[in-house]
Amino acid sequence: MHFVNAKSILSAQNGMNLYRGCTHGCIYCDSRSTCYNFTHAFEDIEVKQNAPELLEQALRSKRRKCMIGTGAMCDPYMHCEEQLRLTRRCLEIIDRHGFGLAIQTKSTRILRDLDLLRSINEQSKCVVQMTMTTYDEDLCRIVEPNVSTTRERFEALEIFRDNGIPTIVWLTPILPYLNDTRENIEGILDYCIRAKVKGIICFNMGLTLREGDREYYYAALDRHFPGLKERYIRRYGNAYELPSECNAELMALLRRTCDMHGILHDMDACFGYLHEFPEPYEQLTLF
Helix, strand or coil, X not given: CEEECCCXXXXXXXXXXCEECCCCCCCCCHHHCHHHCCCCCCCCCEEECCHHHHHHHHHHHXXXXXXXXXXXXXXXXXXXXXXXXXXXXXXXXXXXXXXXXXXXXXXXXXXXXXXXXXXXXXXXXXXXXXXXXXXXXXXXXXXXXXXXXXXXXXXXXHHHHHCCCCEEEECCCCCCCCCCCHHHHHHHHHHHHHHCCCEEECCXXXXXXXXXXXXXXXXXXXXXXXXXXXXXXXXXXXXXXXXXXXXXXXXXXXXXXXXXXXXXXXXXXXXXXXXXXXXXXXXXXXX
């Protein structure tokens, strides 16, 4: 872990990444790709130590309230957050200034900040996004080794449900020949139904691999699933997009289940919901 002073913290779309790199060890992580120009080891976390000060300045200068997003490129609840509490400090600023929050994680460490998430949701809007890829717990511990298991994430979603905080599940990526099965998708969908999630984001059943990410993924396949890398190479070569052979069937299952239970699954609808900041309530006056 090393510390830097960032020049800015919010993107043009009001997203922020407080850290660079990750210690969760997910075997498919796109953020490892060389296109992101990491100048340090991926597990050597870059900490943007002045992020709270930058966020304070950015929110003070905004003319209109909006949703602030975090977690798109790196998880805001990695192991180092337990001591650094950088995410919590930024949530306190968002809460104090009355902005909304759309936060994405795989970690149940987010429950530490339940008090702030509730406060943000009560005065504006808070949406918790949880990635879920692998229903089988043993397989999950291989695919996503250093983070909360899918069962643990489901239990966190139930807590958010009980506290009135809306949730979105990212059902991605789905790994060909590993978890692209009907049983896996049905298991995750059952969790989503029971947790009463607002929506499910799934671009398709498959994954993407780029330089840097591909090598790490294939090395993991060699360690845990001997021979599977060769099957990938025969089927996909060096393609960027690796759709599951079961994509059509599994996407139909997803759409059918979501429609049946009133869960958003259209991409535009899901992202629209994440970015929509609620208009302030105005008391009607009778004359």
